[in-house]
Amino acid sequence: MNILCIGDVVGKPGRHAVEGLLDSLKEEFKIDFVIINVENAAGGSGVTSKLARGFFAMGGDVLTSGDHIWDQKELKEYLDEEEFLLRPVNFPEGTPGRGWCVKTTASGVKVGVVNMIGRVFMRYHVDCPFRALDAILEEIKKETPNIIVDMHAEATSEKVAMGHYVDGRVSGIFGTHTHIQTADEHVLSKGTAYITDLGMTGPFDSVIGQKKENIIRRFLTSLPLRFHVAEGTAQLNGIVMDIDEQTGKARSIIRLQRGFEDQREQVERQEN
Numbered sequence: 001m002n003i004l005c006i007g008d009v010v011g012k013p014g015r016h017a018v019e020g021l022l023d024s025l026k027e028e029f030k031i032d033f034v035i036i037n038v039e040n041a042a043g044g045s046g047v048t049s050k051l052a053r054g055f056f057a058m059g060g061d062v063l064t065s066g067d068h069i070w071d072q073k074e075l076k077e078y079l080d081e082e083e084f085l086l087r088p089v090n091f092p093e094g095t096p097g098r099g100w101c102v103k104t105t106a107s108g109v110k111v112g113v114v115n116m117i118g119r120v121f122m123r124y125h126v127d128c129p130f131r132a133l134d135a136i137l138e139e140i141k142k143e144t145p146n147i148i149v150d151m152h153a154e155a156t157s158e159k160v161a162m163g164h165y166v167d168g169r170v171s172g173i174f175g176t177h178t179h180i181q182t183a184d185e186h187v188l189s190k191g192t193a194y195i196t197d198l199g200m201t202g203p204f205d206s207v208i209g210q211k212k213e214n215i216i217r218r219f220l221t222s223l224p225l226r227f228h229v230a231e232g233t234a235q236l237n238g239i240v241m242d243i244d245e246q247t248g249k250a251r252s253i254i255r256l257q258r259g260f261e262d263q264r265e266q267v268e269r270q271e272n
Helices: 010-027 047-058 075-081 129-141 155-167 212-221 262-269
Strands: 002-006 031-038 062-064 100-104 110-117 147-152 172-176 193-195 234-244 250-260
Touching: 002 147, 002 172, 010 031, 010 047, 010 234, 010 250, 031 147, 047 062, 047 075, 062 110, 100 129, 110 129, 129 147, 129 155, 147 155, 147 234, 155 172, 172 234, 193 234, 193 250
Parallel strands: 002 031, 031 062, 110 147, 147 172, 172 193
Antiparallel strands: 002 234, 100 110, 234 250
């Protein structure tokens, strides 16, 4: 079973890259299941219910998120309705939505997906992600051995530690949030596919998806400035994991980087 995981989608350029590339990637890699982190899909801050429905229509099976999940206030009600749009599982009890799900592929294979958020250098006070994952893994394993984890965290050390902590207990774990793809994709010793960060899907000529001039000015002046999603050529970043659906062990992991030039944006720039 081949599972495609797409890194943090940033704004319109990221959405258009997913729309333009997803079908061809599914065909090229014979993809059975698609996980997309939509953390920054709405103008760089969170996701709306309309955009989430759009990602499902494009072919996403499960959508994950992170610390920006609450940025779009209208989303809270939709989170309770849509079981395949996840928020981090280790937010406190009573938080809207859910942090894990099990979905069946077209061929009848069940896949469990868990969304986590780290605690190191992050803005929310959340429950321990390690213990939170322990609490739900056995519940998921009653349905399937195929389990994928999105670890949305700032510190690489926290992501690496989580990878080793769950090695052999989940099929694959990938990091999100930092928007810079790492080159450490590999299958851990007990059969779990791992990468520290998928990278982002969004405008490449930027600072993690935002207009570079604004970010540089903020570093130079320390003044608060509004961020704006950059324009231009986008890049889709992610991985493809090959999972033995009987054992839940990973056979391989491939890192992806695909450029995408949106013709619609070219026309808009020419008209302006």
